[in-house]
Amino acid sequence: MSAVTVLICDDSSLARKQLLRALPAAWPLDILQAASGREALERIREGGVDVLLLDLTMPDMDGYQVLAALRQEQLGCKVIVISADVQEEAVRRVLGLGALAFIRKPADPLHLQQTLAGLGVAGAELPALGERNAGQVSFRDAFREVVNVAMGRAAALLAKxxxxxxxxxxxxxxILEVGELHMALADAAQGDKLSAVCQGYIGGGIAGEALLIFHDSEIADMARLMRTDDYLELEMLLDLSSLLISACLSGIADQIDVVFSQGHPQVLGQHASIDELIRVNRQRWKNTLAVEISYSLEGHDIHFDLLLLFTEDSVELLSRKLALEMN
Structure with missing residues (x-):
């Protein structure tokens, strides 16, 4: 069987490494990599790419735009989307744009191999995995991909x-020092009043605070979407926070093999209360691993920020959990 050229397009070096590991070394594949949609499209235009393994959420040019460009320019290569965005609508859209299959991240190696075999890319026999040279991954990139997968699961739940x-x-x-964290929150609050819900979590020695920040001007619209006219906006904030924070933490925990216990969510009120939160936690958050996820809802002027603030001591433990993927 002649070699098939496969292009892996993902902005995460960890995601690219996971896919390289999932492709058996015994298969006759020429594997290329692209770190952005624009880079992938330029490579496909040069010709010779048989299969594109495509992420959706990328900077500069996302997977949807790549699919649209491939169709518009009539560039013939088979596309399998591999994404953390597992919303039913995301799957429907990519298949409508010409993708032949959708695989959720992190890709199960057997599922990926069976999908490729089903498309005639490789033989029906699925050989044992062989190690391809995938290079090293930094802690920041590895953990960002873990968060990306968790974020996608939480979004799918929110969408439903x-x-x-x-x-x-x-x-x-x-990694932010407390002063930088303070400045980041101040920037987020600029020009608008905020409400925030805070919830602590701990598991396997890894601990932190989750902070979900809402713009007050958007809360009434959010309440209407959640059909909460019959109860208080405060309850709506707590319900939404519980859903998003729990889903995101659960998605992270599943990937690093821990179980998080969560405290009761607390409404912090306006921006001054966020200042108070930082003041109280100043020692614990001297150097904080800060994760920021900014969700927005299509067709609505609604967005909100989820911050996961891990204690400094948690970083070493997280690094150990991710060591296998990073090396």
């Missing part, structure tokens, strides 16, 4: 509850 399509961002993962 609200009956909307949730537009997913690329999560930001940074």
């Amino acid at each position: 509850v609200l009956g909307v399509f949730v537009q997913l961002p690329i999560p930001n993962v940074n």
Whole structure:
């Protein structure tokens, strides 16, 4: 069987590495990699790419735009979307744009191999995995991909509850000193009053605070989407926070093999209360692993930020959990 050229397109080096590991070394594949949709499209235009393994949530040019460009330019290659965005509407859209299959992240190697075999890309026999040279992955990139998968699961749940399509961002993962964290929150609050819900979590020695921040001007619209006219906006904030925070933490926990216990969610009120939260936690958050996820709802002027603030001590434990994927 002649070699098949497979292009892996994902902005995450961990995701690319996971796919490389999932492709048996015994298969006659020429494997290329692209870190952005634009880079992938340029490579496909050069010709010779048989199969594209495509992520959806990427900077500059996302997977939807790549699929649309492939169709418009009539560039013939088979596309399998591999994404953390597992909303039913996301699957429907990519298949409508010409993708031949959708696989949820992290891709199950057997599922990927069977999908490729079903498309005639490889033989029906599925050989044992062989290690391909995939390079090393930084902690930040590895954990960002873990968060990306968790974020997608939480969005799918939110989409079902609200009956909307949730537009997913690329999560930001940074180590921040308390002053930088304070500045980041101040920037988020600029020009608008905020309400926030805070919830602590701990598991396997990994601990932190989840902070869900809402713009007050959008709360009434959110309440209407959740059909909560018959009860208080405060309850709506707590319900929505519980849903999103629990789903996101559960998605992270599943991937790093821990179980998080969560405290009771607390409404912090306006921006001054966020300042108070930082002041009280100043010692614990001297250097914080800060994860920021900004959700927005398509067709609605509604967005909100989920911050996961891990304690400094948690970083070493998280690094150990991710060590296998990083090396």
